[in-house]
Structure formats: structure tokens, C-alpha cells
Amino acid sequence: MNLQVLLLGLGGICLWYWPMRHPAGLRRGAGSKPQAGSAGQPVRIGEFELFVRHVAALLSGGSGELDLWRAVAASNRASAVANLAEACAARAAAGLGAAPVFRKIAELAPQRDPVRIAAIEFAACLELAARNGVPMAEVLERLAGHLDSAAEVRGLQRIAMAGPSATATLLGWLPLLGLASGYLMGLDPLGVLMSSPLGWAALIAGGGLLLLGRFWMSALLRSAGTVR
Secondary structure, X not given: OHHHHHHHHHHHHHHHOOOOOOOHHHOOOOOOOOEEOOOOOEEOHHHHHXXXXXXXXXXXXXXXXXXXXXXXXXXXXXXXXXXXXXHHHHHHHOXXXXXXXXXXXXXXXXXXXXXXXXXXXXXXXXXXXXXXXXXXXXXXXXXXXXXXXXXXHHHHHHHHHHHHHHHHHHHHHHHHHHHHHHHHOOOOHHHHHOOOHHHHHHHHHHHHHHHHXXXXXHHHHHHHOOOO
């Protein structure tokens, strides 16, 4: 009896600490796993989107590149993007472009993380403006609009997957809840299952199918994250 209850408890703990895995860009608060800035502080996708809009606004106002980065750093002291702006200002003072700073952020981020994608796009905009003489303010305004649209898409995807994820979690708990209900009614479900080879086979098959279902749903959630 004690062994059966122990097995039931261990099964519950395994399910409890094995949540459905969402793609990185679709977890609540997309980009919630922050990426290290130039000085090690975390950079979140929401901060990065505001950073792009700030840079675009200062460029539209006629700020020079060095003054621009210094102004962004000074006005974002409480934010991780201040580290990025300071690194960009240091490169601008040396007569170098800022794109490598954002390429480095992209290298440190996971493949599907929205911070990685936004950093690559920002670096590409800087390189395009420097190489072809395109007005940087206009390019960054369009990038900011694109990032807003991407954030809206991630939100819609998160809402769309909330139902299937919750349903899968509930279905994963049902077998354990059924066993617990049996004990509450004075029965011995695990004792019945473990008393014969057929019962053991049913128990192993049921556990295997439960694990297979969890893997399958996790794979479906990850594949849904390919749309950005």
C-alpha cells in the first residue's frame, strides 16, 4: 500500500515539474528570457522595441550619431539598453559603426528568441543606411512598425495556444486524479494493476501513452513558434 501511494505521488511530482514547453518567442511576456547586454544586464524585447523608437525619434530630430547614443544611454539609466547605447557611443567616438554591437547580442540569443531577430534586423538597418546612404530615421521607423506587428502576432499565437496547452495539462492529470479518487472511495487501483502481469502491462502501456502525448503536444507547441 505504501509503495503504491509512493508511486502515485512520484508520478504526480513528475507531471507537476514537467510543464508544456512553449517556444521561446511565445512564452508569456515574449522574450521573457532576457539576453545579456554589453555589460551583462538583461535586454528584453519590450525594452528593445522602445529603444528602436527612441533612436528613430532622435534621428528624426537631427541628432548626430555620437550625440544620439549618448542621449539614449543618459535617458535609459534604469534600463538594460543603456549598456547597448554606451557600447554604440564608444564605437561612434572611435569612428566605427554600431552594427557589431547588435550582431553580438544576436549571437548570444537562442535561435527563435525575438530579441535575437530584432537585433539582427536592427544591425541590418544600420549597415544598410551606412552603406547606401539611406535615411536611417525612416528605416528605423519602419523597423519599429514591423516589431510592433511581430509583437501583436506573438500575442495572438499565445492566446491561440493557451486552450490546447491547458487541455493537454488537464488530460495529463486525469489518470492520477482517477487513481486518487479510487483510493478516496476505499478501493486499491494500483494494487489491482500490480497484482497481475496483465495489470502491469496496462499500467506500463498507459504511462507510455501519457508520456507520448506530452511529447507530442510539446512538439506541436514548438512547431507553432516558427511563425513570427
